[in-house]
Amino acid sequence: xxxxxxxxxxxxxxxxxxxxxxxxxxxxxxxxxxxxxxxxxxxxxxxxxxxxxxxxxxxxxxxxxxxxxxxxxxxxxxxxxxxxxxxxxxxxxxxxxxxxxxxxxxxxxxxxxxxxxxxxxxxxxxxxxxxxxxxxxxxxxxxxxxxxxxxxxxxxxxxxxxxxxxxxxxxxxxxxxxxxxxxxxxxxxxxxxxxxxxxxxxxxxxxxxxxxxxxxxxxxxxxxxxxxxxxxxxxxxxxxxxxxxxxxxxxxxxxxxxxxxxxxxxxxxxxxxxxxxxxxxxxxxxxxxxxxxxxxxxxxxxxxxxxxxxxxxxxxxxxxxxxxxxxxxxxxxxxxxxxxxxxxxxxxxxxxxxxxxxxxxxxxxxxxxxxxxxxxxxxxxxxxxxxxxxxxxxxxxxxxxxxxxxxxxxxxxxxxxxxxxxxxxxxxxxxxxxxxxxxxxxxxxxxxxxxxxxxxxxxxxxxxxxxxxxxxxxxxxxxxxxxxxxxxxxxxxxxxxxxxxxxxxxxxxxxxxxxxxxxxxxxxxxxxxxxxxxxxxxxxxxxxxxxxxxxxxxxxxxxxxxxxxxxxxxxxxxxxxxxxxx
Amino acid sequence: xxxxxxxxxxxxxxxxxxxxxxxxxxxxxxxxxxxxxxxxxxxxxxxxxxxxxxxxxxxxxxxxxxxxxxxxxxxxxxxxxxxxxxxxxxxxxxxxxxxxxxxxxxxxxxxxxxxxxxxxxxxxxxxxxxxxxxxxxxxxxxxxxxxxxxxxxxxxxxxxxxxx
Numbered sequence: 245x246x247x248x249x250x251x252x253x254x255x256x257x258x259x260x261x262x263x264x265x266x267x268x269x270x271x272x273x274x275x276x277x278x279x280x281x282x283x284x285x286x287x288x289x290x291x292x293x294x295x296x297x298x299x300x301x302x303x304x305x306x307x308x309x310x311x312x313x314x315x316x317x318x319x320x321x322x323x324x325x326x327x328x329x330x331x332x333x334x335x336x337x338x339x340x341x342x343x344x345x346x347x348x349x350x351x352x353x354x355x356x357x358x359x360x361x362x363x364x365x366x367x368x369x370x371x372x373x374x375x376x377x378x379x380x381x382x383x384x385x386x387x388x389x390x391x392x393x394x395x396x397x398x399x400x401x402x403x404x405x406x407x408x409x410x411x412x413x414x415x416x417x418x419x420x421x422x423x424x425x426x427x428x429x430x431x432x433x434x435x436x437x438x439x440x441x442x443x444x445x446x447x448x449x450x451x452x453x454x455x456x457x458x459x460x461x462x463x464x465x466x467x468x469x470x471x472x473x474x475x476x477x478x479x480x481x482x483x484x485x486x487x488x489x490x491x492x493x494x495x496x497x498x499x500x501x502x503x504x505x506x507x508x509x510x511x512x513x514x515x516x517x518x519x520x521x522x523x524x525x526x527x528x529x530x531x532x533x534x535x536x537x538x539x540x541x542x543x544x545x546x547x548x549x550x551x552x553x554x555x556x557x558x559x560x561x562x563x564x565x566x567x568x569x570x571x572x573x574x575x576x577x578x579x580x581x582x583x584x585x586x587x588x589x590x591x592x593x594x595x596x597x598x599x600x601x602x603x604x605x606x607x608x609x610x611x612x613x614x615x616x617x618x619x620x621x622x623x624x625x626x627x628x629x630x631x632x633x634x635x636x637x638x639x640x641x642x643x644x645x646x647x648x649x650x651x652x653x654x655x656x657x658x659x660x661x662x663x664x665x666x667x668x669x670x671x672x673x674x675x676x677x678x679x680x681x682x683x684x685x686x687x688x689x690x691x692x693x694x695x696x697x698x699x700x701x702x703x704x705x706x707x708x709x710x711x712x713x714x715x716x717x718x719x720x721x722x723x724x725x726x727x728x729x730x731x732x733x734x735x736x737x738x739x740x741x742x743x744x745x746x747x748x749x750x751x752x753x754x755x756x757x758x759x760x761x762x763x764x765x766x767x768x769x770x771x772x773x774x775x776x777x778x779x780x781x782x783x784x785x786x787x788x789x790x791x792x793x794x795x796x797x798x799x800x801x802x803x804x805x806x807x808x809x810x811x812x813x814x815x816x817x818x819x820x821x822x823x824x825x826x
Numbered sequence: 827x828x829x830x831x832x833x834x835x836x837x838x839x840x841x842x843x844x845x846x847x848x849x850x851x852x853x854x855x856x857x858x859x860x861x862x863x864x865x866x867x868x869x870x871x872x873x874x875x876x877x878x879x880x881x882x883x884x885x886x887x888x889x890x891x892x893x894x895x896x897x898x899x900x901x902x903x904x905x906x907x908x909x910x911x912x913x914x915x916x917x918x919x920x921x922x923x924x925x926x927x928x929x930x931x932x933x934x935x936x937x938x939x940x941x942x943x944x945x946x947x948x949x950x951x952x953x954x955x956x957x958x959x960x961x962x963x964x965x966x967x968x969x970x971x972x973x974x975x976x977x978x979x980x981x982x983x984x985x986x987x988x989x990x
Contacts, residue, residue, distance in 0.1 A: 410889030417899045426894035427876050427905075434891075824880045824890050 250316040265296055265307035265318055270765065276320050277329065277358055279447060280396035281308040283764040285405055291396055292332045293358065296320045304328055330362050338370035340448075341391035347449040348632075354447035354759050355394060375419060382430025385438045385605040386453050390422050393450040398760075399423065399442035406746060408721035409552070411436045433826050435555040437720070439548035439744045440602030440626075440753015445763075453602050453754060456623045457633045463594040463622075464507040470586070471594040473508040474574045474653070475499060477515055478600040478664030478749035479627045481775035485756040486631035487641040492771035494779060497646025502634050503598075504647060513649045514597065515656020517574035518663040518672070520797070521545065522788035524814050525567045525669075526677040527805035529739055533710075538562045540715075540730065540737040543669050545569045547607035548744025548753075550818065552720050557727055558820035563740075566815040568620075570663065571597050571604055572613050574653065575620025576813040581801045582653055583616075590616040597624045600664070600752030603744065615813045626754025655793040658689075658780030665773035666718035666748035667694035667701060670741040674705065674714070675787045681708045689786050695777070697747055697769050700726050702737075714739045719746035747773065834907055834944050836877045843881065845870050850885040860888060860896060864903060873904040906944045909951035911989050915967045918957035925978075926965035930954060932979035933967075936986060949989070 245260045252269055259268035269276050280291035289306035296307045299317035304325060307318075319325065337359065344350050359367065377390035397414065400423060404410035411434040415424050425434045443451040464471050484495035503511045529541050544550055544565040553561060568576065574597070579590035597604060604624040607613065613620050625633070634641055648654070659675055662668030671691040679686055693703035694714065699722035702715045715737045717726040723742045729735040745752045747769030758768050780786060788794065802810045849866045853859040863886070867878050874897050883890040897903040915921075915930045930952075934940055937950050944951040960966045963975025974985055 404889065404892075411891055413889070413891040413895040415891075415895055415898045424891075426879065426890040824883055 248312060248314045250312050250314070250318060252318045253320055259312060261312075263312050265298075265305070265310050265312055265316075266294055268312050269296075269307065269318075269320060274320055275761075276307050277361065278308055278760055278764070279354060279358065279394070280398060281764065282398050282401065282445060282760055285445075286396070286398050286401035288397065288401075291336075291394070293329055295325060295328050295332075297322050297325055326362070330364055333359055333362055333364050334367065334369050336394050337364065337367045338372065339374050340394060341389070342367055347392070348452045348455075349449035349757075352757060352759070353449060357759070373419075375422060377422060380424070380430050381454070382432030383436060383438065384432065384454065384609065385602040386431070386440065386443060386451060388424075388431065389450055389452075390424070391450075392448050393423055394448055395421060395423065396447060397423070398445040398447065399451060402441045402445050406719055406721055407437070407439060407441060407552075407744075408724050409435070409437060412442065435821065435823055435826060437548045437551040437555065437744065438603035438606040438753075439720070441745060442753075443602065444751070444753050444755065444757060445760075446757070447760065453626050453629065454605065455629055455632070456605075456625060457629055457636065460594075460596055460623050460625065461506075461633070461637070463596075468592065469594045470509050470588050470592055471507070471596060472510040472512055472578055472582075472653075473503050473596045473598060474512045474514045474517070474571070474578075475503070475598040475630075476571070476600055476664060476749060477518065477656075477661045477668075477776060478752060478755070478772065479598050479630065480779075481664060481750055481772040482600065482755045483627050483631060485758070486628070487634075489642075491758070491762075491766065491768050492775055494775045495641075496779070497648070498641060498644040499630075500649055501644040501647040502630075502639050502641055505639050505644070506633060506637055508596070510650045510653070511647075512574070512578070512653040513656050514570050514574055515660035515663075516653045516791070516793060517570040517577065518660035519657055519788035519791045519794045520573050520577070520814065521567055521570045521663075522659060522669075522672050522676050523794060523798070523805045524573075524810060525565050526673050526680060526788075528565055528567065529673065529677055530680060531806065533738065540740045541565055542739075543673075543741045544816075545663065545669055546603070546742065546744040546749075547601070548603035549720065549723060549742045551603065551606070551821075552723065552744065553742075554819055554821045555823055556724065557731075558822075560727065560731075561818040561820060564818055566817070568613065568814055568816045569604075569607065570660075571599060571624065572607065572620045572816070573814050575608075575613075576615040577797070578653060579616040579618060579620065580813055581797060585652070590618050594623070595619075595621045597621050598627065598630045599624050600627050600749045600755045601745075602626060602753040604754070610816075612816045627752075628754060628756055631756065652793045652796070655791060657788055657791045658783035658786035659788045660791075661779045661783065662776050664749040664776050665769075666697070666743050667691075667716045667741065668748065668776065669743075670694045670714055670716050670739070672788055673739070673741075676789045678705070678707050679787065679789065681710075686787075694741075697767060697773070699746065702735075712739065713737045714741075716741045718743040718748050720744055722746070750776065834875075834946055834948050836875050838871060838877060842870050846878070846881060847885060850882065854886050859886070860893065864893065864896065868903060873907045875905065875907070904942070906942060906951060907948065909944045909949050911950050911969050913950055913952050913967060913969050914955040914958070915952070916956070916958050916960075916965065917954045918961070920961035921957075921965040924964040926967075928979050929965050929967060929977050929982065932982045933986075936982055950986070 247258045257272040279293040289309040294307045295304035297319040380388040480496040484493040542563045575595045608621040659672035717723045750772035751769045879893045
């Protein structure tokens with residue numbers, strides 16, 4: 245593309261035509277602070293934090309949306325610019341509940357960081373009337389506290405544009421403006437799917453998950469309870485960010501060590517039940533193909549996606565795999581097979597999960613997710629909550645040794661660990677389904693067509709003489725696009741993987757929050773996904789059906805995939821919902 | 827978020843619904859259709875309650891919140907029906923300096939609703955307006971076509987009692 249030259253702070257900078265001032269400045273390694281701006285998602289120039297001086301312009305301009313033109317002269321740090329940013333911040337702070345000491349985001353709040361960097365000396369300078377607000381805790385998975393909301397609209401943009409849902413937006417106008425749902429309904433009364441992407445992009449403490457750290461610590465302290473924990477694949481790929489490790493660091497060993505020191509009786513791995521999911525789902529797929537079942541089969545690991553399907557594609561719930569998610573399969577096996585092995589009663593086991601996800605908090609209390617008369621999973625915590633719990637009990641994470649998971653529910657394969665990224669479930673299922681159908685060992689295990697961060701991926705494989713067409717979508721806006729094509733007959737597939745969050749679980753709503761300026765410059769999804777693919781490559785066992793712990797589970801307990809017992813424990817049912825209803 | 831209020835029960839008729847659906851079918855594929863649809867819906871029903879906005883959302887595929895956001899942004903849209911007795915309190919300059927703010931507060935207190943709302947029984951709706959051309963009688967309010975002037979807050983309960 246054609247480059248044009250402009251001057252920023254007196255230096256010549258060459259940038260592609262069509263770039264914004266912000267992008268051109270970044271090429272010259274000049275930092276301009278941003279707050280509301282999220283690349284491709286929220287480009288509205290609303291917060292005025294990124295203002296700069298442009299020669300000849302009547303007023304300061306928002307660099308995040310202002311395009312460059314030939315010969316333009318820009319200054320990013322004149323006294324006028326700095327004073328304007330400071331004043332804007334002070335005005336934002338005048339309508340902001342400044343309880344920083346007790347705020348969940350203290351230390352990684354973008355507003356707090358800007359106040360520090362831009363030298364806000366008196367945060368109460370413009371104090372006066374504040375917009376009245378209430379706390380919305382109607383949803384199972386999260387809390388909205390609008391007293392800390394700065395109306396940046398990042399949450400609104402991600403809900404509407406990325407996820408295609410739009411259950412939150414700006415209501416009223418002027419000083420009375422607040423972010424909420426229609427007719428002041430609580431989020432829990434809407435068709436919110438609990439994906440938590442709004443929390444992931446919130447710059448302040450206005451949005452957070454409903455924490456259950458204290459309930460888990462109380463269970464651990466109760467000697468009559470046997471408290472076990474499972475960790476999803478994507479958690480190990482991101483938890484380190486909370487403790488200063490670069491994005492894309494695998495902290496599996498330290499994570500296991502931390503969980504043991506927190507006091508869990510057994511430290512298990514959701515990878516085990518991811519392998520189990522593959523056994524059941526590959527069996528279900530083969531069964532549907534051979535016996536004329538409903539196709540395409542669509543994966544069911546992502547509860548945000550499930551709820552979306554129930555609301556927005558209720559006529560396609562028959563396409564959903566009846567398999568519970570790995571989290572729920574784990575819980576059901578823990579309170580049956582493991583309970584019997586360990587001589588425990590299901591009601592004495594407290595089953596905790598650490599998930600990159602907020603929808604998992606919603607999933608654990610669904611009906612038909614309690615195979616043993618008690619909930620399969622009792623508490624589901626996010627990656628962020630685990631980090632808080634580690635800090636709370638005084639563990640120095642960086643100084644921990646690397647430890648492993650406990651047997652028998654701690655063993656997972658390379659096929660399981662890639663569940664945490666878009667395309668991973670498909671690849672894992674293909675490894676098992678192809679070998680089952682052909683009876684031959686795969687020459688190459690990598691199905692690279694379904695890898696990568698593209699929103700929708702398609703591939704076609706010849707399996708035992710049959711053309712198998714597959715598709716993978718992540719992010720619910722992409723899911724909608726793909727499913728509309730399926731419904732209209734424009735595209736036909738046998739097997740579809742859908743994950744609710746863009747990029748899959750590695751970018752889940754429960755993962756560590758990265759500030760806008762990081763999200764805008766680095767693909768955090770790709771960096772985290774690489775952790776999982778590396779882990780798969782390094783695992784001596786890379787196919788779910790070769791997991792010895794899974795083989796033993798079937799031989800000694802479940803019988804075979806799809807058996808009556810497996811069905812009772814590992815499969816579930818769905819409901820049909822409407823768009824404007826919960 | 828604002829806190830929840832009691833809502834007046836919805837009394838839409840099948841004829842109104844058919845009329846609205848016809849409007850939506852006619853407009854929904856044009857760009858920027860939402861505002862005209864909302865304007866016509868308000869003409870049909872007199873206001874835009876949850877039931878009407880849900881119909882618009884279901885028929886157009888536009889998220890309900892987006893419609894509500896527009897409805898609460900523009901003052902031309904009303905979420906409240908007009909009551910059998912429509913009260914307008916003048917907040918124009920002359921009435922205001924003569925204390926019409928206190929009249930409005932008293933009405934809000936006695937009726938248990940805020941400016942712009944309707945009582946749950948559908949009897950009274952309360953609005954403020956700017957000058958009814960009776961400045962000599964300030965402060966002034968109107969109930970339907972009846973004008974009441976030289977008001978004090980203490981007059982309010984007696985006047986409302988006439989409409990029970």
